[in-house]
Amino acid sequence: MRATHALRSTTPRAVRRCAPLSAGRASAAVSQKEQAPATPETQAALDLNPPRGTRDFYPEELRVRNWLFGQWRATAAAHGFEEYDSPVLESEALYVRKAGEEVTQQLYNFEDKGGRRVALRPEMTPSLARMVMARKNALPLPVKWFSVPQCWRYERTTRGRRREHYQWNMDIWGVPGVTAEAEVLAAVVGFFERVGIDSADVGIKINSREVLAELLAKTCGVDQADGARFAATCVLVDKLEKVPAAKLYDDFAALDVSPDAVDALVEKLGEGGSIEALEALLGADSPALANLREVYALAEAYGYADWLVFDASVVRGLAYYTGVVFEAFDRSGELRAICGGGRYDKLLESFGGDALPAVGFGFGDAVVMELLEMKGLVPDLDSSVDAVLFALASGDGDNDAALARDAAGVASTLRKLGLRVDLVLEPKKPKWAFKHADRKNAPLALMLAPDEWANGRALVVKDLGTGDQANVPLDELPAWLEARA
């Protein structure tokens, strides 16, 4: 990390008496203000909700999020991937360069104060591509990276829809063969297995745009080598899932694909219900089928072949995919796709660079949490405190203050031993403190009571699991805790 000057005040300020504002709380809203008129102190009550479509994470919710992210990170580490990150704000140009696509109203884009078009990232792949491209000659290949970015979109018309989600991304750059597809699929399955989901719960639909390319070449005269036209056609074929073919005739016609050709394609897609059926359509020597077969052979070797479901209709909506595409789904059919990904060997080309083989997936936080909750697989998460420590209120202010200082010293001692100590900061009665410790899920409550403390610096230690209570001198507490563990 370059440690350069950040968020620094522009106003010269004498260092002699006081270091300038910066790393602490220095609101950009105020730090440069030259005038400080008295304004009305209170105004209309504030809207207490986060902005529409976004979430606050209170501690009980953030514990769950951290648990999910921890599972993602552990899975990525098990597969030897390294974490990266990029700014949530990107140049809008990053999202308008891809063949066959246009910026729509869903991009959370705006003009900054300098007149630049920027956007909150809708997905991570373009940022990753930018980072890889920026260091292409210095990065040893293959690159195996992961990230857990927050991604944004803007929806104007509907209510109750989220405008942000978190998305686990894993990508491999520099490996042309399907060993890369098989490895990222192993990570997807590795995550599911880690959290207790098996192949009876979830399947992974798999297809290949190369298969589609061979079908398109046979039926529509669209060649994969004609990248922009092929990509645009794939985006339309993806729509065949949700819109009757006849409604898309005009769009296909704009790509020089006739209604008859569209109908022929739809027929072939319907016939290609299995790899065997596709072989009848494409021939035994089809390179696309050979690649798909190799993914299956690798999946067999990894031990996750039972998760895969061939589905010729899976195309994925992004124009940049060029080869194998996949999406995980819950077999009950109740939820939307859980994750999706594929090969995108030409993305850097569309950014004006040289092509570089790449495979990856995005895995959002929302659908998988629905699934985990449906299946009761979200664990109870502790609040992660080893002990609640408090000084017993005596009712005498001076005595209470003195005992509070001693409690601070005990907290300091115990924290240096590695304990996570929640120090109660006001004099309290045991009833309050034990209830508090219970709510915090703390295994122990430690009380400084005036008499016991005065008599040999003993703490009253209560085991909140058993209810047992003992007086333990502070200097014997480390041994007492070790014996208990």
Next chain:
Amino acid sequence: MRATHALRSTTPRAVRRCAPLSAGRASAAVSQKEQAPATPETQAALDLNPPRGTRDFYPEELRVRNWLFGQWRATAAAHGFEEYDSPVLESEALYVRKAGEEVTQQLYNFEDKGGRRVALRPEMTPSLARMVMARKNALPLPVKWFSVPQCWRYERTTRGRRREHYQWNMDIWGVPGVTAEAEVLAAVVGFFERVGIDSADVGIKINSREVLAELLAKTCGVDQADGARFAATCVLVDKLEKVPAAKLYDDFAALDVSPDAVDALVEKLGEGGSIEALEALLGADSPALANLREVYALAEAYGYADWLVFDASVVRGLAYYTGVVFEAFDRSGELRAICGGGRYDKLLESFGGDALPAVGFGFGDAVVMELLEMKGLVPDLDSSVDAVLFALASGDGDNDAALARDAAGVASTLRKLGLRVDLVLEPKKPKWAFKHADRKNAPLALMLAPDEWANGRALVVKDLGTGDQANVPLDELPAWLEARA
């Protein structure tokens, strides 16, 4: 975590054949597009830099960031604080309500497509206040929460300045006494000690706005009870650090403070160079001084009194502080303030709610990283792989593919044992693989060589520390690894 539908496609889509797009890669830039015309495939080369003033984090940089955040989180856990988060985007109104302040050009604010004024958060405290206020009747007090948000500001005129940083925030709500100040200061010191910084490197300047209030009452006739005027005056007093008093006469006059009163205040501030000196000014029975003395007594009990430096000139620039204020600084005087915070008991009032006692600090990532690098305290961080696994290239494509499948199976086995395995995805020679393992800082390289593998499924295991090499059958590998550990 509420698992509601996020980033969902608005277009109805048949679920029968294929689950709708959503949790996978579904770019907001494209998923709703109804037209897919062929556009020119490549355009002008992309700008490979992140937006001005922002940072990419390549893996080697993110490792350092994760290390820093890990130290912050461990410190917060040691003190019994719970993590929370809120959206990086907030309503602009959240930043214009504070007394004595106005939104300036530095707020990264803009109008969204729905015509709402929003901003990338410049600091975390207003979001925290919003969250506390939203659940005030349901939250058991005290609240002890921390967060590590990315905060933004917009600077139009200068180059090379950061527009974002990360900032560790810790706050206690609901404790009126200075035990809360002492506890958050203990966490600041706890972090420094954890990373190897001691009180010879860093000090913490401490003062109190109550002290300032007593001085203002004596010299300027500004009463702390007149919240807006007091806050605005504090913001001006903070400026006395960097601007000659005479240049601020007009601003003070707007608050009904005469030039003579300003001069009297400056004189008193100059005289109040120690708590003892202040006692001469304010009297032995000053409540503000009693509070400051109690902070010192608690600091003594915690064991960090040697970090504290009384400094009557420390005011902090934020209007919302009401009591003790502090900032950490490097004693060499080379850097800007490392962190800053204080008590802000009236923030909820300024939001239209009831007052609630609160104390907290913000601790940015930039200055502390400069300090840690200056002092050589940033550790070497591993890339966190236990083994690099590869199949030896034979030059025969079919044999290589078969061995690659076996390597995938071995990777799967080892990962289920808990090992972090970087599987090489293409057939490689040992020279490349060992160099790769070295670059990854992996302790072990595991090779599937055709003969050894055929002969009893043995792996060639190389210890990259010692250079030792051994053939270990796969089913003996767990025991072999355990014996080695």
